[in-house]
Amino acid sequence: MQKTKNTIAERIADFLKRFPPFEVLKPDQLLEIAGGVKVVYAQKGETIFKQDDTGHSQFYVVHKGAVSIQRKDDEVVATLDKCDEGDIFGLRPLFAHENYMMSAITDEESILYAIPIDTFKPIVKKNYRVGQFLIENFASNTETPYSREHRGKLYSDEEMVQNTAELYELQPVRYVKKIISCSKDEPVSKAAKMMSENSVGSILVIENDIPLGILTDKDIRNNIAIGLFPIDAPVKEIMSSPVICYPKGLTIAQAQVAMMKHKISHICITKDGTPHSKAIGIVSEHDIVVSQGNNPAVLVKAIQRANKTKTLKSIRGRIMHLLNGFIQQDIPMTHVSRIMFELNDATIKRVLERSIKKMPSPPPTRFAWMSLGSQGRKEQLLHTDQDNAIVFEDVPDNIKEETRAYYIQLAKKANKGLNNIGYDYCNADMMARNPKWCLSLSEWKEQFTNWMTQPGDDEILLCSIFFDYDISYGDIELTNQIADHIFELSDNNQLFLTALASSALRNPSPLGFFRQFLVESNGEYKDFFDLKKRAIMPITDAGRLLILQHKIKNINNTAERFEKLAELEPQNKELYLSCSYTAKALSKFRTKQGLLHNDTGRFIELDTLSKEEKIKLKRCFKTVSEVQELIKLRFKVHSFI
Template identity: 55%
Template sequence: MKNTISHRVADFLKNFPPFTFLNQNDIEVLSEQISIIYKEKDNVIFAENDETHDSFYVVHKGAVALRKGVKNDTIDMCDEGDIFGLRPLIANENYKMEARAYEETILYSIPIDIFRPYALQNKDVGNFLIQSFASNTTNPYSESYRGKLYGETLAGDLLDNTPQILDIHPVKYSKKIVTCSSATPVKEIAQMMTKKNVGAILVVEDKLPIGIITDKDLRNKIVTGEYPITSAASVIMTSPVITYPKNLTTTQAQMAMMKSNISHICLTKDGTPNTKAVGILSKHDVMVSLGNNPAVLIKAVKRAKKYKEIKPIRASIMQLLQGYLDQNIPITLTSKIITELNDVCIQQVIAIALKKMPTPPPAKFAWLAMGSQGRSEQLLQTDQDNALVYEDVAEELKEKTQKYFLELAAHVNKGLFEIGYEYCPAEMMASNPKWCLSLEEWKKLVHHWITNTGKDEVLLSFIFFDYSLSYGDSELANKLSDYILEDIKANPVFYLHLVSGALQSPSPTGFFRQFLLEQDGANKDFFDIKRRALMPLSDAARVLILSHSVKSISNTPERFEKLAELEPQNRELYLSCAYSYKALLKFRTKQGLLHNDSGQYIALEHLTKLEKIKLKSTFKTIKELQEIISIRFNPSNIL
């Protein structure tokens, strides 16, 4: 039945092969028979050796992991628009892999009986399918490159050789080609390249590539004075252009660049210079698809023009994190690098959001990250906690200014959501009018917390006082920090509340030193490492560091290290707190990566004996620390 929803489905499908080869009407008819399926994270769509379903699947939203073998290695990751589960239907055999929702996912299931006639009639559809079957995955390009990337492997070997699983993406090249004619003046070319932020421009004639000009050409031929800046493109271009077909593998691309000592390859329709150019592949693109080093990832993030482009880079960051943990690189260094990368992602999201606004900001502002991101301890993606502070403006501009920043914050929150940060369930986000205030309003609010302290105010202070600047004016953030420290000094009673809050975290172990597990809810019988082990340490560190009026250190281990310096008599304890915190954080991160979640809840039966002992040894430190602060901030000692 043709209706609004079938139109919606058709609208989506027409953008992805093999549906791109069908005409609009056929897609519409096909869409009427499709079912929309919702899968929660970790739901199995089909298991290995299951009998085939009567439909195959297209990912509409989310991601599906295809796994195989005893070790359950991920063979492929299907993203929006990818098809899977088709080959067994056509080959008439059972499923050879397991398909499982990697995150919350919406699928379109397409009945094979409806689809088959199109595959038989339409040559392009047939070719696409043959190609993808020959390579045994959803995307023919990804597999061909993958085999080459890790040396020639047979299909069987794949099972034992899949450590860098998430690397299996096809070479991404830029499809938007910047071109000029052979008569274009060099100065104009340089302006164009700057505007489009590209390193190379293609010189075309009748749409065919006749030459290429790169940054290097401009440097070597113009800046050196060899040719005047008024020269035409044809004078300095490198010609003929080295061209390749677009389904080039990464290795081939690398070889080609090395062989001809060039940094850009032009991709054309049939691989010769006699057909239309379809894309440009730069050394940078190859580096990105080859892998993961922070510098390349940062560069890739900074190039992103849409939120969506940042998401796959975040997957690479997680992979990098896994690698660091596997290689036992110190957690301090690891968290520094990962935090830096996370910050760059957030900054880029804000930069993109700013471009979406009709005008530049009416006043200076600072975007503050709160909670674990603020403490630079967020290795895994968790909820977003953020706030915005802007410069005080004249009375008559107040309303307009707040409206602007609320709108900006709404864009940023949505962008962060799109790259993988869940919305904060308590609405502690800058798009909430309560968390998007001018400096003066923030001061008033903070003063209210400090002087009228109840349970909620302590909780709010705990979350808010760990902020760090993500983007914008550091002066604003600094002024607010100074104000907070002064105000607390003037109101020492506030410490009492902070301390009682810090001591309220539930104990990690019971009377017999057994682990205390959660009693109910979805995480029944799990150990809550965040609430029972990490929070007591970070809460205590905050109270102690505030009492020394130290600002702008928000990382918990760094706070303890600073405290060890300030209080030599407790040096040993503080250092062991710093150590414990790092150990716990590493522990949580490993668990989170293992289960693709925040790592907050740990199933004890999956831990080795050694791991349990390690965990428990940190609890002793927590206890000692809590004793110290409960004595030091005893009411009679303060007032």
């Protein structure tokens, strides 16, 4: 039989069948649904439907991106759920013939599949299991009235969105479904190996799906490590038994109390809540703490344990939450930027570790992953573009390209991983996957020699980007050698310093003749004020130039650079300290704006600023032009200014 072909509908069917309830449908039913799909593209912050709107003729499945489900009660907006890949939303009202009870807003650029209810309904009627799924899904509303009703999954993953604080303890505990288990006769050494491979603190001892006991870090410490039992003793000798079991639906408060009462750190979730039925999950104290706390130490630990990009992404969400709290509580910027730096750094390290693991072989040489720009200066608070580069150890010429190819492949994975977490690709391809920025040690030295001995405009721009590097992963020896090389080159290199100075002055004062703000005159951000270009970059450039003149290594943070300068040049102490203050104030300002608008905070709509904020900003600008004056005099820059 001949038929017309619809490749795209087939692909959509392939996607849908990975998720409930579509997974139980027959291929022809799936294809019928897929053939009627409308692919909807929505940019970040777009409203798909609004609370109280009448139901659309279709419901939605997230293909790419993420959607927040929000409900507004008495002017308070609460985010009840986040849907990501494969999740369904906006279906229940269509069955109940109601208006939407909540709004759906995209968290990021998203692609959604809209499925017309008219093609879906008949299939539900015909298919018992689909109906059953929907009933279970809708019925779970009764416990937490709104939170789960639009959700497409029966079980949620281990890590989820931040919950509203008041009700937190009464929410059902989230458990890990992927149980790490062994049999009772397994030697302890083998069980311990499984635990460390999976980075977990406990292993369930199972016989015919029934939990017999549990072996934890503590059991191993108290029995094997102190020599009570040999390392190859069978697990049953030292495991804790019986296991404390509960049914699913256990609340967080209950779980905590149970753990305290029994002095244990793990609870097993079984089908009927007794140790005599099938084990379906594990709740650990660690998971509860992690889900509860947005404290930096817990987050770092969570990052280090994360085994999925998705988990890292959800941790990033919580980091933003933490940042918001810091800013609201007026924590000093110095502390905030250090903590955020550490968290970013841990994330990048984890992404690198995971990328290396995915490579077919371990790295052939020593290498270092350098973060450039704001992360290099320890000033990255919000998600901005990723700028990075790789340096690898010198190898003989005949295997150099082969070695580079390895690192480019690694960089492709790492760049993509970072992008998936939320660090956008760099528009200028200033990334390690670009062969231009994946160089051996002597190639980097040569590169800097070229830039610094023939400083044209582009060379200076590249220098200023690459000077502020920070090693995120790998061998510090390599990056130190680059730094030493740079200092050698800049020594008495008047030509270079003058060129760098004039580039530090390339963005003139942000205020116009009448002391009004200068706004962008064209492009996407017409009539916005470009905070980065007009205020943050000039002060950053100034700090870099002045510190380079003093040959100070390993201080990349602009505020810290000026503090050091104040120490080194007592005659300019006052100006430098106000520069340091300005750098921090601008960074805070940008962060606040970014959090407010869920973007990088670079472009500011002046109308949204209060009078006080405008005055504060103008005060910062005054410092910027004062330090620019100093540079002009010191480096004798007069051309074109």
